Amino acid sequence: MKVTIQPSRVSGELNAPPSKSWAQRALFLSLLAEGESEITNLPDADDVQASLEAIEAFGAEVSMEIGSITVKGGDVKTPEDVINLRGSGTGARIAIGIGTLVPRGTGSVITGNASLRRRPMTPVIETFRALGADVRSLRNGLLPVVSFGGLPGGIAEVDGSVTSQHVTSALIAGTKSENGVSIRSPNLVSRGYVALTVEVMEKFGASVSCNESFTECSVQPSHLKPVELEIPGDYALAAFPMALALTTKGSITVKGLPFPSEGPGDHKILDYLKAFGAKVNYYSGSVEVRMDERPKAVRLNLRDEPDLALPLIAVAALAEGESVFRGLSHLAYKESNRIEQIINTLKCFGVSAKYDAGSIRVWGTVSLKPCVITCPDDHRVAMMASILGAHIGARIDNAECVRKSWPEYWDVLKRIGVRILEQ
Numbered sequence: 001m002k003v004t005i006q007p008s009r010v011s012g013e014l015n016a017p018p019s020k021s022w023a024q025r026a027l028f029l030s031l032l033a034e035g036e037s038e039i040t041n042l043p044d045a046d047d048v049q050a051s052l053e054a055i056e057a058f059g060a061e062v063s064m065e066i067g068s069i070t071v072k073g074g075d076v077k078t079p080e081d082v083i084n085l086r087g088s089g090t091g092a093r094i095a096i097g098i099g100t101l102v103p104r105g106t107g108s109v110i111t112g113n114a115s116l117r118r119r120p121m122t123p124v125i126e127t128f129r130a131l132g133a134d135v136r137s138l139r140n141g142l143l144p145v146v147s148f149g150g151l152p153g154g155i156a157e158v159d160g161s162v163t164s165q166h167v168t169s170a171l172i173a174g175t176k177s178e179n180g181v182s183i184r185s186p187n188l189v190s191r192g193y194v195a196l197t198v199e200v201m202e203k204f205g206a207s208v209s210c211n212e213s214f215t216e217c218s219v220q221p222s223h224l225k226p227v228e229l230e231i232p233g234d235y236a237l238a239a240f241p242m243a244l245a246l247t248t249k250g251s252i253t254v255k256g257l258p259f260p261s262e263g264p265g266d267h268k269i270l271d272y273l274k275a276f277g278a279k280v281n282y283y284s285g286s287v288e289v290r291m292d293e294r295p296k297a298v299r300l301n302l303r304d305e306p307d308l309a310l311p312l313i314a315v316a317a318l319a320e321g322e323s324v325f326r327g328l329s330h331l332a333y334k335e336s337n338r339i340e341q342i343i344n345t346l347k348c349f350g351v352s353a354k355y356d357a358g359s360i361r362v363w364g365t366v367s368l369k370p371c372v373i374t375c376p377d378d379h380r381v382a383m384m385a386s387i388l389g390a391h392i393g394a395r396i397d398n399a400e401c402v403r404k405s406w407p408e409y410w411d412v413l414k415r416i417g418v419r420i421l422e423q
């Protein structure tokens, strides 16, 4: 599918899409909880569907009702076949850990699509090996990965500068380890996602804790109770329509977002948009964003919120002056090498930018040019291009790549006033 976007101004309101990170954690924990969990507002994002299929393969009994799903969990069974997590890094890394919980003497194989098969699995493999499990890559640190049953537990120390998902995986599987799990991750990035893991695990009654910087976490063997929960809205995805308010001098209200806490996490988008000069208000689950003037340049460290880099850098392309975004080295290990893709996308729109030692510098301009670009199988790159496209015009090929996180993205944009033609 190709979408052609014409210069537009956004206005109106939308519901935030449900969080895929929340949903995937809830699904894998429902597999481990003894009894029936009921989950509402589950996103139909491809990553979540892939995780749902994975928990079924590990023995969860899933039934769909109107507007909710029920997951009956308990024992983790040996899958009959290889499990394919498609493009989901979160799903694959959690599933590698779950694979150590199948009966001893059996195992499971996790693989993914071409994009996921390029992403590093070494941190999660090293973590589980340090915890006494037998987990091996069949391809030099990449997928496919085989996990054999048996997770004694103990202490793992694994560098956290590439991803945080090995910590999430160790904590979730650690609930069913023999002796509990402690994990130390010096240089940990994306700390808001470990905070999210702890938050969701606590809802299932897990005995889990971390230090303030999330570099040391531990979990005791825990009896997980089934839950009833509603998946909350996703700030990292909602950040794109919010950013559109800044690049089109519009206004937008996004509903269904949780109260922004003090700690790291994607809710920080509210502060970051304010730094550009936007008027931002949170009131009772809704965020209003309005922009009447040209954004000012910003200096931000996005080490803990890597997914916000794409919408924020799109805004910086139009800002007055030079913006600097630090803490971005781990963007190289996402669905695409996002460092390269961000620079290429900016260049396509006629914006100068440079990457050096973990930082991207962007020289904002008022003279953007329309761009024709193909989504490199990375949803957030297409969404980033749409934000600049709504300012100056763009054509995005392979636009269906947004399915990974937000299949209705293009329809939602149309509803808030972005002029889009689909071919």
Ligand SMILES: O=C(O)C1=C[C@@H](OP(=O)(O)O)[C@@H](O)[C@H](O)C1
Binding pocket: 020, 021, 022, 089, 090, 162, 163, 164, 165, 168, 189, 190, 193, 306, 307, 330
């Ligand atoms: O755990 C999660 O749900 C995620 C963690 C982050 O990845 P890294 O920890 O690999 O940076 C984030 O970029 C990804 O979109 C979702």
Ligand SMILES: C=C(OP(=O)(O)O)C(=O)O
Binding pocket: 047, 087, 088, 089, 090, 091, 307, 334, 335, 380, 405
């Ligand atoms: C990197 C992402 O997700 P994951 O790591 O789960 O594939 C993402 O959604 O941007």
